[in-house]
Amino acid sequence: MTGKQDAIFNATLELVSERGFHDAPTSLIAQEAGVGVGTIYRYFENKEDLIDELYKKLKLQLARAMLADYSADLPLRERFRRIWINTARYHIDHPLETAFIEQYANSPFLKPETANIHAEYSRPVFEFIENGVYEGVLKDLSPELFASLTLEVAISLTKKHREGAIVLDGDVLEQAVDACWDAIKR
Amino acid sequence: MTGKQDAIFNATLELVSERGFHDAPTSLIAQEAGVGVGTIYRYFENKEDLIDELYKKLKLQLARAMLADYSADLPLRERFRRIWINTARYHIDHPLETAFIEQYANSPFLKPETANIHAEYSRPVFEFIENGVYEGVLKDLSPELFASLTLEVAISLTKKHREGAIVLDGDVLEQAVDACWDAIKR
DNA sequence: CTATTCGGAGTGAACGCTCAGTCCGAGCGT
């Protein structure tokens, strides 16, 4: 039974997202999770470890969501659209997870070995890029530049959506995918 | 004499950027700045106020840098290039400032009234967008979407540069400006 | 001399984490 671990994860996600790492004391996390403080330390070495494990879990969840309906058989344009929309959708539908990831990724506590997790899950994304460049449909740019021109745009838009600066409805989403495609297509 | 206030700002910038908000105790900031702890509280109400004031100061600095050589007389394409390159340059040349801004902007401590500061300084950026849309050179998109498609890309690239994932030399910078232009031009 | 600025030991509050003790179900002897 991992019910308690999950309860601790959920409480941590909620508290850290809404109040920040250092305003989410272990005592509160335990209370919110319905367990004793000591129980946290049966599942995690310390608070930093708890945060780090939660981060890895969410990053994996995100990677899965991005590639939810991916298939290498589809046309490049459609593969792109799906990955892009999936990415945006995840961030829109999971504000707590997004706030947590963003907060931890930008903090100096992020462990170097944790920072690179994403790479191994996102193989299909690189596959897509290589195909596109090889076929001459995409510009010959580095994968990192591709990511910044497309996925980072999606993330930045969802952040503005979350803050209320824009409304990301279907129309805007389509405008944005098209614009991102223009940025990378030859 | 504002020498002490500046010393406190500098020490805070350095410590918070490298160690994080909560691993930069006032005692250390005071030591690094060469002042007593109490002196900090002569210039700032509390630590949160100090951080917030520093954030505003850096945001203003950034806005000035972005528009350093801007002129409404230049062709749209050139205006765009300058703003984009200036933005990237600032973030590349000011890693501490960037780390601080990014960290604070993504934390839940950011005051709502502080979050909107940038808008008033970036009037010329909106001017550029309005002109471009009016002249039919740019797509008819919202200013926020423009920002995500261009400036956020610049910022995201410099972050990768700072982390060592890519090297942002002149060539890559030019590739990126061109790609961003393709994203927004009609 | 007076007014103003500064310094840093000291204070109370809050934190992460520990550990002695509780609780409960599985296993065993009768």
Place this chain on the structure above:
DNA sequence: ACGCTCGGACTGAGCGTTCACTCCGAATAG
């Protein structure tokens, strides 16, 4: 079937430490 023992998951009051912030005497300026 039943009572007893044992082991480990779990608890939370308490420990040691650290922090933001205060306060008042010292230093400095006018």
